[in-house]
Amino acid sequence: MSTLNADPAELQKFSELAHRWWDPASEFRPLHEINPLRLGWIDGKAALAGKKVLDVGCGGGILAESMSAVGADVTGIDLSEKALSVARLHLFESGHKVDYRLVSAEAFADENPAAFDVVTCMEMLEHVPDPASTIAACARLVKPGGHVFFSTLNRNLKSYVFAIIGAEYVLKLLPAGTHEYAKFIKPSELTRYCRQARLDTQELIGMSYNPLTKVYSLGRDTDVNYLLHTRRPG
Known part of the structure; x- marks a missing residue:
């Protein structure tokens, strides 16, 4: 029996905040603010309407719901029961349709190989013990020719200053x-994991935050936050 690719402390941390997931002024404000940006980028690459989409590490459902809103058939998986409960409750308010499941990416891939046109795994890889395992599962879940999207944080002095000291302690954008x-x-590590999982890199793009205008934007600067678009060969 394989060990679950999850950090109990990480699950506990997000479970304790789950009730605040849909409050745009809460600890999840950055997710609400970047969501239109990342949704537009994903939709522009994969044309989500009518596609069967899986959101890995969906949390309270911010991205999953927005993909449903543009016409995708969305499934969301996570290992936080509290976050999923909040996500399911919010469907009553929004009227969108998402199938939420309490399951790991690895276990879900065993049950549903090559089942999805698009797989997203955003802001999650930096919270699991073995990101390569999650990436391999995403590769198994997507159909040949399908799209897989990741986002995470770079590891360097600038990202430490901006993402931890700046975002968590100075600007208090995050707890x-x-x-x-x-x-x-x-x-370089993420693209290597993707190559090992037989995913072909299509685009690497950065996401930046301007503390003066309080606006996020996509561009060439991948020093802190970045997104990666890959495809499984057809």
Whole structure:
């Protein structure tokens, strides 16, 4: 029997905050603010309407619901029961349709190989003990020719200053202790994990935050936050 690829402390941390997931002024404000940006980028690459989509590490469902809103058939998986309960409750308010499941990516891939047109795994890899295992599961879950999207945090001095000291302690955009620097992933590492999982890199793009305008934008700067678009060969 394989060991569950999850950190109990990470699950506990997000479970304790789960009731605040849909409060745009809460600890999850950055997720609400970046969601239109990442949704637009994903939709532009994969044309989500009518596609069968899986959101790995869906949490309270911010991205999953927004993909449903543009016409995708969305399943969301997570290992936090509390977060999933909040996600299911919010469907009554929004009227969107998402199938939420309490299951790991690895176990779900065993049950549903090559079942999805698009797989997203956003802001999650830096919270699991073995990101390569999650990436391999995402690769198994997507159909040949399908799209897999990741986002995570780079590991360097700038990302430590901006993502931990700046975001958690100075600007207080996130609760202190949200991230562990040692778990950040360099783009070279992420693309290597993807190659090992037989995913072909399509685009690497950075996401930046301007503390003066309080606006997020996509661009060439991958020093802190970045997103990766990959495809499984057809």
